[in-house]
Amino acid sequence: YTLQEYGGCDVTLIVKIGFEKACQNGYSFNSVQFGKFSGWKPRYLRESVHDTFHEYDYVIVSVKNLPDGPEPVEDIIRPVIERSPHSAVILFQNGLDIEKPLIEQFPGHVILSGVSLINCTNIDFVVNQMNEDSIQLGLFENPTIKDLAAAREQLGQFVRLYSIEGKNTVSLDDNVRLSRWKKLVYNASINTTTALVQMDVTRATIAGFKESLCRPIIEEIYAIAKADGYTIPPEMEDQMLNLSNGLYYKPSMCVDVDLGRMIEVETIVGNPLKLAKKYGVDAPRLDTIYHLLKMVQLRTMEKEGLIVLDQKNGVAKKNFAA
Numbered sequence: 001y002t003l004q005e006y007g008g009c010d011v012t013l014i015v016k017i018g019f020e021k022a023c024q025n026g027y028s029f030n031s032v033q034f035g036k037f038s039g040w041k042p043r044y045l046r047e048s049v050h051d052t053f054h055e056y057d058y059v060i061v062s063v064k065n066l067p068d069g070p071e072p073v074e075d076i077i078r079p080v081i082e083r084s085p086h087s088a089v090i091l092f093q094n095g096l097d098i099e100k101p102l103i104e105q106f107p108g109h110v111i112l113s114g115v116s117l118i119n120c121t122n123i124d125f126v127v128n129q130m131n132e133d134s135i136q137l138g139l140f141e142n143p144t145i146k147d148l149a150a151a152r153e154q155l156g157q158f159v160r161l162y163s164i165e166g167k168n169t170v171s172l173d174d175n176v177r178l179s180r181w182k183k184l185v186y187n188a189s190i191n192t193t194t195a196l197v198q199m200d201v202t203r204a205t206i207a208g209f210k211e212s213l214c215r216p217i218i219e220e221i222y223a224i225a226k227a228d229g230y231t232i233p234p235e236m237e238d239q240m241l242n243l244s245n246g247l248y249y250k251p252s253m254c255v256d257v258d259l260g261r262m263i264e265v266e267t268i269v270g271n272p273l274k275l276a277k278k279y280g281v282d283a284p285r286l287d288t289i290y291h292l293l294k295m296v297q298l299r300t301m302e303k304e305g306l307i308v309l310d311q312k313n314g315v316a317k318k319n320f321a322a
């Protein structure tokens, strides 16, 4: 919406499920930033990336990052990247180390990080936006980029297209990895625990989850980040813990569990845990949360037919090639 209505961009949106409905009715908005209206449509709607035909300047990825699922991000976007040799990929996604597979598979393409605080859900084409859009955009460290000045210009141009004076906050991020560690303070503690019990942040706060669960998990995130060479500022803990105060808001992972969708357990918990192991940092709470969420993931994947259980041996087999 921002890029088309304010940035003057030609936007193509891929809608995998409910494509016909999106074509007929468009999207309804209930947004603190843009107000309440319905019937909004992007310039081009397509049901699949395979149905697109333009060469794109920017490929924005705002799907869940699910390396353990049937369609990792690199497979979803491959057709448009191969057609758009000069495109930059922008990951509007949570999590750590999400750029690695893209750098490996699409060398020479600029990969941008978008760390967003928006408190937004899209359920059945109704977009509910509870916070004003605030995003940090920066370049992922990428050894395959030879012309850093051109990469910076691609970033700068996108920042200009996405900024709306007085309506959103778009800032240049010159330390992408630190920003991602900071964001994990929220996602690794609040997303994960609310997802496990399917409860909004305010109710969870009344039940005392901030002190009993979130702070101990956050302590581990600080320690792993430090071992990775990044110091998360101490004030970030309370900032993140109070971000959704008073909002009966369910973080994105909690919404996924409610809707029976796969969760971003690997990029939000698994990848930080791999680093904990690498650096020898103790992270027992994060480890417990990880294994509980893996159980939720298994349940979803079985329901969706993504894995089949061998009843005799108690072994789960993937029902997809990736």
Ligand SMILES: NC(=O)C1=CN([C@@H]2O[C@H](COP(=O)(O)OP(=O)(O)OC[C@H]3O[C@@H](n4cnc5c(N)ncnc54)[C@H](OP(=O)(O)O)[C@@H]3O)[C@@H](O)[C@H]2O)C=CC1
Pocket: 014, 015, 016, 017, 018, 049, 062, 063, 064, 065, 071, 076, 092, 093, 094, 095, 116, 117, 118, 119, 120, 121, 122, 252, 264
């Ligand atoms: N929600 C928020 O406030 C925030 C979310 N994030 C991050 O942003 C990312 C996106 O999250 P969020 O917006 O909540 O996600 P949603 O699940 O609301 O939206 C993702 C959309 O992508 C669609 N999709 C999935 N696979 C494909 C595909 N192969 N082709 C086309 N469309 C596809 C889904 O469609 P369908 O459901 O039909 O499969 C869904 O509509 C995540 O990494 C999340 O962690 C970051 C900050 C804030």
Ligand SMILES: CC(C)(CO)C(=O)C(=O)O
Pocket: 094, 116, 117, 118, 119, 120, 186, 187, 191, 250, 251, 252, 253
């Ligand atoms: C912090 C928050 C709520 C961003 O707005 C988020 O990242 C999520 O819901 O996953």
